[in-house]
Amino acid sequence: MAEEKTTKPAAEEEQENALVEQAKISQWLIKNGFAHELVEIDDTGVEVLQVDRQFLLPFSTALYAYGFNYLQCQGAFDLGPGKDLVSFYHLIKAKDDVYQPQEVRIKVHVPRDDATIPSVYWIWKAADWQERESYDMYGIVYEGHPNLKRILMPEDWVGWPLRKDYISPDFFELQEAY
Amino acid sequence: MVMSRKAPTSANDLINPVGRPTVTQDLSENVILTSVDDLYNWAKLSSLWPMLYGTACCFIEFAALIGSRFDFDRYGLVPRSSPRQSDLLITAGTVTMKMAPALVRLYEQMPEPRYVIAMGACTITGGMFSVDSPSAVRGVDKLIPVDVYLPGCPPRPEAIVDAVIKLRKKVSNEALMERGNLIQTNRFHTISHEMKAVEPILDGRYLSTGTRIAPPKQIAEAIGMPVPPALQAEQAQKAVVKAKGKA
Numbered sequence: 001m002a003e004e005k006t007t008k009p010a011a012e013e014e015q016e017n018a019l020v021e022q023a024k025i026s027q028w029l030i031k032n033g034f035a036h037e038l039v040e041i042d043d044t045g046v047e048v049l050q051v052d053r054q055f056l057l058p059f060s061t062a063l064y065a066y067g068f069n070y071l072q073c074q075g076a077f078d079l080g081p082g083k084d085l086v087s088f089y090h091l092i093k094a095k096d097d098v099y100q101p102q103e104v105r106i107k108v109h110v111p112r113d114d115a116t117i118p119s120v121y122w123i124w125k126a127a128d129w130q131e132r133e134s135y136d137m138y139g140i141v142y143e144g145h146p147n148l149k150r151i152l153m154p155e156d157w158v159g160w161p162l163r164k165d166y167i168s169p170d171f172f173e174l175q176e177a178y
Numbered sequence: 179m180v181m182s183r184k185a186p187t188s189a190n191d192l193i194n195p196v197g198r199p200t201v202t203q204d205l206s207e208n209v210i211l212t213s214v215d216d217l218y219n220w221a222k223l224s225s226l227w228p229m230l231y232g233t234a235c236c237f238i239e240f241a242a243l244i245g246s247r248f249d250f251d252r253y254g255l256v257p258r259s260s261p262r263q264s265d266l267l268i269t270a271g272t273v274t275m276k277m278a279p280a281l282v283r284l285y286e287q288m289p290e291p292r293y294v295i296a297m298g299a300c301t302i303t304g305g306m307f308s309v310d311s312p313s314a315v316r317g318v319d320k321l322i323p324v325d326v327y328l329p330g331c332p333p334r335p336e337a338i339v340d341a342v343i344k345l346r347k348k349v350s351n352e353a354l355m356e357r358g359n360l361i362q363t364n365r366f367h368t369i370s371h372e373m374k375a376v377e378p379i380l381d382g383r384y385l386s387t388g389t390r391i392a393p394p395k396q397i398a399e400a401i402g403m404p405v406p407p408a409l410q411a412e413q414a415q416k417a418v419v420k421a422k423g424k425a
Contacts, residue, residue, distance in 0.1 A: 057400035118400060122393040144397035146389035149379045153313065154276045156373040161312040168312045171371060173275050177303040177317040 023047045025104050028066065034059050039107065046090075046103045053108050053117050060106070060123050063091060068104060070094035071124035076134035081165040084109040085138050087117050089127075110140065112163070119145035137162035215353045222265070222291065223349040224254045226342070229264035231284065234271030236298040236332040243335040253342055261287040266345070267322075268338070272300040274313045278321055285322045293349070295341050296324040299331045306331070 019038065020026065025047050026038045035055065039048040051059050068091035076087045087108045092101040108117055119142035121127045131142040132151040139160035142148055150157065159166055168174060232240060243250045244257055258264040261284045273281055285294070296318050299305030307314035318324060325348060328341040393401070 057397065058402050061401050118397060122397055122401060144394045147384065147387060152276075154373075155379045156376045158373055166312070168310075169371075171275070173278055173315045173320055174312070175316060175320075176308060177320070 025049075025063075025066070025102075029059070029062060032062060034062050042105075044103075046105055048105045048107060050107045050109065053110055056106075056108055056120070057118050057123075060089070060120050063104065063106075064123050067093045067102075069124075071120065071126040071130075072103075074120075074127050074130035074134065076138045076140055078112075078138060078162065078164045079109075083112070085112050085115050085140055085163075086110075087134060087140055089120065091124075112139075115140045116143055117141070118143050119148075121145050136160075139163065215355075216350075218354065219350045219352055222352075223346040225256070226254060226266045226293065226345065226349075227256050227258045227264045228266040228268050229261055229284070229288070230257050230259050231267060232270040233273060233277060234298075234300065236270035236300070239332045239335055240268060240270045240297070240338060243338050248335040248339065250339065250342070253339070253346070255342065261285075262289065264288055265291065266293045266295065268295045268297050269301040269318045270297045270332075272305070272307060273315045273318050273321070275315060276313065278315050281318065282321050291352075293325045293345055294318070294322055295326045295328055295338075295345060297328045297330075297338065297341070298333060299329060302327050302329060 019041060022041055023038050026036070026049060029036060029049070035052075036059065037050040039050050041047055070092050071089060072092050073090040074088070076085060078085055087110065089106040089108075090103065091106070092103045094101060110117055115138070117140055119127065119131055121131065121142070122144065127142075128145075128147070129151060131145050132148060134140050135142060135145075135148055136150045136152050137160060149155065153161065159169075161168075231237075242248060255266070261267075265288070267285055267288065269281070285292070296302050300307060300314065301318045304311065304314050304316035308316050315321065326341045326345050328337060330337055333341075392398070
């Protein structure tokens with residue numbers, strides 16, 4: 001038992017080291033002084049990097065300079081009632097005749113009572129409507145977004161419908177049919 | 179003894195007249211006896227013009243019905259793109275609370291007599307959105323009166339034909355005298371919305387707003403360096419490569 005306990009962390013550490021060695025983009029970022037946390041390399045081999053929101057913009061600019069010129073998907077999710085909201089960015093390198101472009105995913109955690117993140121609209125224009133949708137559904141305010149308004153819900157809707165602690169209003173139209 | 183020839187012929191005439199009397203046949207071929215109700219209903223049910231209305235996958239099936247394979251023109255259904263010209267509203271697809279005012283307005287713009295077929299599970303009870311959706315209306319009968327409920331997710335075109343036939347039966351049973359009795363009862367909103375009304379946010383000048391020209395100062399500082407559009411960056415790179423190749 002005791003032996004197992006001592007050997008296990010070592011094995012985990014080895015695994016982590018292997019993970020870090022595999023993560024080429026993460027290594028390049030660390031070499032250039034962009035602090036972040038390597039969350040995982042997912043089953044399709046995409047590096048998932050977590051970064052603080054105050055460093056998101058320089059971090060994103062660095063990735064843009066590294067060649068990630070295309071924001072393929074931006075979205076958000078809620079970790080649970082009382083927990084953080086997460087805004088994620090999936091980037092790829094779009095070029096001519098590329099068969100499998102390099103990909104990377106960034107995640108930014110924000111507390112739900114102070115959900116503000118700088119907008120990446122000025123780096124990738126594709127973030128325009130996607131950030132509006134994340135704002136509409138989760139109430140994450142993207143600072144510096146040119147037109148941050150609700151995109152799906154009615155403009156006078158109150159509340160953020162996809163947050164886990166959201167309670168649907170008891171409107172007549174939404175009451176169960178019988 | 180001279181036999182009279184006339185007498186038997188006239189008798190034959192009486193027994194076997196050359197033709198049948200034609201008075202009643204002419205009448206039945208040229209005069210229709212019916213009630214105003216039946217005539218009016220026949221005219222209505224033979225030209226139910228549906229409105230081209232579709233908000234989700236149900237309309238795919240409805241569109242199939244318009245085509246030659248299922249051919250709903252044979253029922254006198256001619257799709258109209260204007261509510262002013264249509265008698266039938268087939269609510270094909272989920273109705274959300276954002277769509278609800280538009281749907282009610284479309285229904286109100288249709289001239290009387292007008293009919294509604296609630297097509298698909300979404301428009302009957304909310305369907306698969308009835309459990310936890312924050313926006314799907316739980317059945318269009320909360321908004322407008324429904325004549326025929328057509329279940330399915332989505333219903334096949336044959337099922338729509340069946341619903342149209344059922345509606346035709348309903349129309350053929352109506353009477354002018356009872357027109358006033360068909361007004362809906364018990365339609366009321368139980369809870370007021372209490373949302374703060376805001377100005378419409380879509381003003382048609384989305385891309386030309388001033389905020390799109392340059393990033394705010396703080397953002398520009400945080401980005402650190404100017405970000406050229408991707409195409410320009412690519413061209414610049416190619417130019418550099420070319421220059422190197424020449425050198």
